[in-house]
Amino acid sequence: MPRGPAPFGERARARVCDGIRSRREHPERGRTPRPPSEIGENIRVSDNLPRPTWVQVVAGLFGAAALVLAAWCVVFIVRGVLSTPELQGFLDRYPGDAPQPASTPEGFPAWLSWTHFLNAFFLVLIVRTGIRVRTEKRAGGLWTSTRVKKRRMSLALWGHIAVDCFWILNGVVFVVLLFATGHWARIVPTSWEVFPNALSALLQYVSLDWPTQNSWAYYNALQQLSYFAIVFLAAPLAAITGFRLSTFYPPKWERAFSWDLAKRIHFPTMLFFVAFVIVHVGLVLTTGVLRNLNHMYAGRDDVSWIGFAVFAGSIVLMVFGWRAAMRDDWIARPARIFGNVKVLPKR
Numbered sequence: 001m002p003r004g005p006a007p008f009g010e011r012a013r014a015r016v017c018d019g020i021r022s023r024r025e026h027p028e029r030g031r032t033p034r035p036p037s038e039i040g041e042n043i044r045v046s047d048n049l050p051r052p053t054w055v056q057v058v059a060g061l062f063g064a065a066a067l068v069l070a071a072w073c074v075v076f077i078v079r080g081v082l083s084t085p086e087l088q089g090f091l092d093r094y095p096g097d098a099p100q101p102a103s104t105p106e107g108f109p110a111w112l113s114w115t116h117f118l119n120a121f122f123l124v125l126i127v128r129t130g131i132r133v134r135t136e137k138r139a140g141g142l143w144t145s146t147r148v149k150k151r152r153m154s155l156a157l158w159g160h161i162a163v164d165c166f167w168i169l170n171g172v173v174f175v176v177l178l179f180a181t182g183h184w185a186r187i188v189p190t191s192w193e194v195f196p197n198a199l200s201a202l203l204q205y206v207s208l209d210w211p212t213q214n215s216w217a218y219y220n221a222l223q224q225l226s227y228f229a230i231v232f233l234a235a236p237l238a239a240i241t242g243f244r245l246s247t248f249y250p251p252k253w254e255r256a257f258s259w260d261l262a263k264r265i266h267f268p269t270m271l272f273f274v275a276f277v278i279v280h281v282g283l284v285l286t287t288g289v290l291r292n293l294n295h296m297y298a299g300r301d302d303v304s305w306i307g308f309a310v311f312a313g314s315i316v317l318m319v320f321g322w323r324a325a326m327r328d329d330w331i332a333r334p335a336r337i338f339g340n341v342k343v344l345p346k347r
């Protein structure tokens with residue numbers, strides 16, 4: 001009988017779904033049996049968790065109330081501390097602004113608005129396809145490379161990697177323009193004074209007496225540090241660890257970077273992105289929403305609804321992208337250009 005390609009059993013599917021190459025390719029990887037959660041055989045949380053009892057619900061509510069109370073206590077303690085002459089002197093000396101060279105350009109150019117929007121859009125797709133790769137019990141479709149036959153993966157993973165490529169390309173364009181236009185000085189710290197200023201801004205945020213904003217001209221030190229961290233630390237870390245986990249990583253570099261280490265870093269990096277976005281968007285919405293959105297989405301420094309309207313349109317596109325990332329038949333279309341695709345029937 002002619003030997004055809006091995007049929008995809010459940011385990012094989014799950015392994016492909018996670019982007020793990022066969023043991024023949026990676027003999028060292030088979031030694032420790034990996035828990036089901038890592039090979040895509042996750043059981044949905046909702047399938048297993050017992051319904052909470054009334055006592056648990058009441059205890060949860062008390063816990064939440066206690067947290068709110070504790071947060072208020074922190075606010076009042078920090079307010080008390082900030083009213084002392086020493087801390088007043090500290091705030092006068094370090095008001096919280098990010099120090100930046102006098103030549104730094106003001107404002108938000110169109111290229112920044114576009115790359116910022118595309119970054120957020122691709123990130124939504126990356127997170128959605130990433131969640132699918134981690135939790136899917138059974139791949140909804142399979143992609144096999146026409147060039148390298150052994151290169152096979154679930155359609156969710158193919159979509160994840162494809163969007164990663166666009167996200168990285170957009171990131172490269174952003175960084176090149178950042179340095180070409182001098183805009184870099186707004187998000188790259190250029191003086192050690194950024195640290196006491198960031199502490200000052202943090203104390204002001206916690207006291208709910210928020211630092212004065214003039215982000216058209218410069219960010220505050222905490223913004224500068226967090227933007228620097230997300231652009232120059234978290235984004236490269238996500239890209240490098242993702243590349244290491246992918247089937248495109250050259251086998252000859254196998255020992256240079258441990259697969260397990262990459263796996264341990266990649267997912268927490270995504271959580272960091274999600275945490276950043278929650279705080280970032282929370283602050284955008286609560287510190288002069290119309291002006292902030294006008295900066296980034298309309299390139300103007302006034303309080304009209306134009307930026308808000310563009311932002312609302314971008315949210316519609318993101319919701320559409322989130323839903324599209326769950327459709328294997330849609331992912332299959334571009335995937336067919338690069339390989340053979342088999343969309344599996346839904347069970």
Ligand code: HEM
Binds near residue numbers: 116119123277281296
């Ligand atoms: C839909 C969600 C988002 C909204 C509404 C939003 C909004 C904004 C706004 C209004 C600013 C300017 C801040 C100001 O004027 O004070 C800004 C800057 C920035 N945002 Fe976002 N953002 C979003 C998502 C993201 C995401 C996902 C990232 C990265 C993971 C990100 C990274 C940045 C960075 C790095 C800057 C500084 C850009 C520069 O000046 O070079 N944002 N964002």
